Amino acid sequence: MNFQRINALTKKELKKTFREPAVLFMIFLFPIVFVLTFGASFGGLGGSQPVYNIGVVNLDSAGCSGAAQTLIEALSNTTLLHVHVYADNQTAQNDLSQGKVQAVITIPAVFSQSLASYYAAPNNPGGWVNATVLLYLDKGSVVATQAIPPIIQNVLAAFLNQQVAPSPVNVQIASLIETRQLSAFEFMAPGMFTFASIFLIMMVAQSFTQDRENGMLKRIRTTPITPTEFMASQILSYMLIALIQAVLVFAATYLMGFKPAISVSTYILAFILVLIFSLSNVGFGLITATVSKTSNTATGISFLFVLPQLFLGTFVGASLSSTMQTVSRFVPSYYVTDALTSLFLRGASITSPTIILDSAIVALSCVAILAAGIVLYAKYFKI
Amino acid sequence: MGEFAIVIERVVKRFEDVIAVNDVSLKVVRGELFGLLGPNGAGKTTTVNILCGLLKPTSGFVSVGGYGVQRENAKVKRLIGVCPQENAVYPYLTGAENVELFGNLYSLDKDTFKSRRDMLLERLGLTQDARRKVEKYSGGMKRRLSIVLALIHNPQIIFLDEPTIGMDPQSRRAVWDFMEELKKEGKTVFMTTHYMEEAEALCDHVGIIDYGKLIALDTPKNLISKNGVDNLEEVFIKLTGRRIREEI
Ligand SMILES: Nc1ncnc2c1ncn2[C@@H]1O[C@H](COP(=O)(O)OP(=O)(O)OP(=O)(O)O)[C@@H](O)[C@H]1O
Ligand SMILES: [Mg+2]
Numbered sequence: 001m002n003f004q005r006i007n008a009l010t011k012k013e014l015k016k017t018f019r020e021p022a023v024l025f026m027i028f029l030f031p032i033v034f035v036l037t038f039g040a041s042f043g044g045l046g047g048s049q050p051v052y053n054i055g056v057v058n059l060d061s062a063g064c065s066g067a068a069q070t071l072i073e074a075l076s077n078t079t080l081l082h083v084h085v086y087a088d089n090q091t092a093q094n095d096l097s098q099g100k101v102q103a104v105i106t107i108p109a110v111f112s113q114s115l116a117s118y119y120a121a122p123n124n125p126g127g128w129v130n131a132t133v134l135l136y137l138d139k140g141s142v143v144a145t146q147a148i149p150p151i152i153q154n155v156l157a158a159f160l161n162q163q164v165a166p167s168p169v170n171v172q173i174a175s176l177i178e179t180r181q182l183s184a185f186e187f188m189a190p191g192m193f194t195f196a197s198i199f200l201i202m203m204v205a206q207s208f209t210q211d212r213e214n215g216m217l218k219r220i221r222t223t224p225i226t227p228t229e230f231m232a233s234q235i236l237s238y239m240l241i242a243l244i245q246a247v248l249v250f251a252a253t254y255l256m257g258f259k260p261a262i263s264v265s266t267y268i269l270a271f272i273l274v275l276i277f278s279l280s281n282v283g284f285g286l287i288t289a290t291v292s293k294t295s296n297t298a299t300g301i302s303f304l305f306v307l308p309q310l311f312l313g314t315f316v317g318a319s320l321s322s323t324m325q326t327v328s329r330f331v332p333s334y335y336v337t338d339a340l341t342s343l344f345l346r347g348a349s350i351t352s353p354t355i356i357l358d359s360a361i362v363a364l365s366c367v368a369i370l371a372a373g374i375v376l377y378a379k380y381f382k383i
Numbered sequence: 384m385g386e387f388a389i390v391i392e393r394v395v396k397r398f399e400d401v402i403a404v405n406d407v408s409l410k411v412v413r414g415e416l417f418g419l420l421g422p423n424g425a426g427k428t429t430t431v432n433i434l435c436g437l438l439k440p441t442s443g444f445v446s447v448g449g450y451g452v453q454r455e456n457a458k459v460k461r462l463i464g465v466c467p468q469e470n471a472v473y474p475y476l477t478g479a480e481n482v483e484l485f486g487n488l489y490s491l492d493k494d495t496f497k498s499r500r501d502m503l504l505e506r507l508g509l510t511q512d513a514r515r516k517v518e519k520y521s522g523g524m525k526r527r528l529s530i531v532l533a534l535i536h537n538p539q540i541i542f543l544d545e546p547t548i549g550m551d552p553q554s555r556r557a558v559w560d561f562m563e564e565l566k567k568e569g570k571t572v573f574m575t576t577h578y579m580e581e582a583e584a585l586c587d588h589v590g591i592i593d594y595g596k597l598i599a600l601d602t603p604k605n606l607i608s609k610n611g612v613d614n615l616e617e618v619f620i621k622l623t624g625r626r627i628r629e630e631i
Binding site: 214216218222 | 432435436437457460461463465469471473474485488489490
């Protein structure tokens with residue numbers, strides 16, 4: 001065995017690792033970013049509990065002075081809930097369909113009456129006036145449908161100061177009466193569109209760096225094609241790829257049982273949103289291609305844009321901690337997934353404020369990112 | 384466009400750590416086949432890149448077809464055909480698809496394109512393989528396809544950076560014949576090579592470049608007789624004291 005040779009080869013290999021940014025990234029930075037994002041997403045950074053926004057509609061005939069007010073206070077006192085009081089059910093349902101609250105509770109007209117009857121004769125169920133508290137849940141959130149009902153049940157039980165049935169006040173989950181419960185897959189489906197699109201970043205970055213490496217871009221530059229034409233052709237290609245991708249993802253999710261009952265115009269808006277989002281990913285791809293010398297480097301660096309978007313704005317981050325929910329407001333994918341969830345699962349209309357806001361943010365960020373990508377790429381590489 | 388197809392005036396190209404082209408001046412008459420000779424790293428490719436507008440000279444001036452390359456870039460691009468040194472062809476397309484793409488980049492109409500394509504593929508011996516993916520091509524085949532791409536639009540001024548590198552003698556001979564024909568059609572050809580016999584056989588004028596400096600510029604015949612030697616290879620040895628490269 002020749003240690004001199006082994007030594008030399010080992011040295012060479014180590015040098016390669018430390019001198020090649022792509023390798024360096026894949027070996028060191030990628031796992032770190034992965035662990036950080038994954039851990040932060042699912043581990044609840046800083047031990048902060050998720051807080052659910054719930055809406056309360058008080059229909060109690062006794063008004064604000066009655067027992068319903070006390071119940072609302074009891075709900076507000078739990079650290080798990082953030083209570084918004086609505087004057088009417090319609091407004092509350094609107095907000096629910098846009099994901100602004102994760103649940104809506106309606107306190108019935110007979111609530112105070114029911115409680116009064118109970119306190120008057122606690123041991124005579126026959127004399128009680130029965131009341132039903134309706135609970136509407138966010139159909140777009142697996143967390144809401146799983147976690148909120150027990151919380152409400154507990155608060156109510158504590159409120160009635162009674163742990164065992166029978167009770168004059170029953171909680172009925174409205175959404176589960178109206179429709180069947182969504183599968184875990186269906187909750188994730190909107191995020192899958194976003195998920196697929198994100199990988200365009202890597203594709204674009206690799207394609208541009210490869211064409212640069214093998215001299216194709218230079219060769220193209222000796223032909224009469226203008227930089228604008230060239231960029232337009234690239235963007236057009238990736239839009240087509242994104243469209244095909246979205247159709248394929250839709251077909252696949254449909255096959256897997258995702259069949260949202262929504263109008264054609266809603267579908268069209270959903271697809272347009274995905275396409276605009278894809279455009280911003282083309283921009284990220286160009287930024288990556290600008291800073292990468294080789295296609296290997298491009299692959300590595302593209303993860304910097306891929307991973308945060310993946311964990312903060314797709315189904316991957318379905319149960320984000322509240323800290324990370326705040327951070328997720330900074331990635332475009334969050335707004336796309338949010339809008340798609342509202343459209344597909346919560347039944348939001350395409351003119352509702354959340355959808356308009358989400359779409360506006362997606363469109364603006366897209367313009368900014370794409371422009372930055374094109375300007376940077378054109379400046380440093382003249383196509 | 385005047386008498387000269389290509390004018391290079393006191394061109395300097397400085398990269399961070401090296402002067403690739405050092406005060407080079409030369410003129411190429413229209414319809415002439417000009418050869419730029421020199422060893423590896425002499426500055427041949429850099430000169431070609433400056434001429435076709437890919438690189439901006441640090442100082443000096445170049446014009447192609449009577450147009451300033453920097454100032455009237457779009458006009459120059461329509462006149463020239465460039466075959467770069469590296470085999471810049473799309474590996475995932477077939478030969479024919481590559482040709483079609485470039486035909487479209489030069490906005491050729493269908494009929495012109497078809498006759499040019501068929502003629503060029505035939506002349507460069509690629510008709511049989513036109514429907515095969517380029518990634519399956521041999522090096523010499525890619526090289527020939529690259530020449531087809533450079534000529535598809537019937538350009539008036541042609542830049543060929545080491546056109547016959549990696550070709551077998553038969554293919555090389557075919558390319559030489561083809562270049563003679565281009566000259567007969569009145570095309571201006573600017574080629575680089577380090578095959579001295581190639582330059583000697585083909586070129587009307589040759590320039591010899593070494594370390595970015597143009598050290599000789601004349602017809603092959605004159606260079607040989609002036610230096611009292613038998614061939615261009617010996618001219619280079621005489622001028623630099625080095626061999627340009629081992630025999631092919
Ligand atoms: N983009 C660049 N950045 C820095 N230096 C460069 C660059 N391009 C070329 N050079 C340097 O310029 C010099 C001339 O290179 P050039 O490619 O023009 O040589 P050449 O004559 O074509 O050689 P060859 O026969 O190997 O193709 C070399 O020293 C090379 O290292
Ligand atoms: Mg060269």
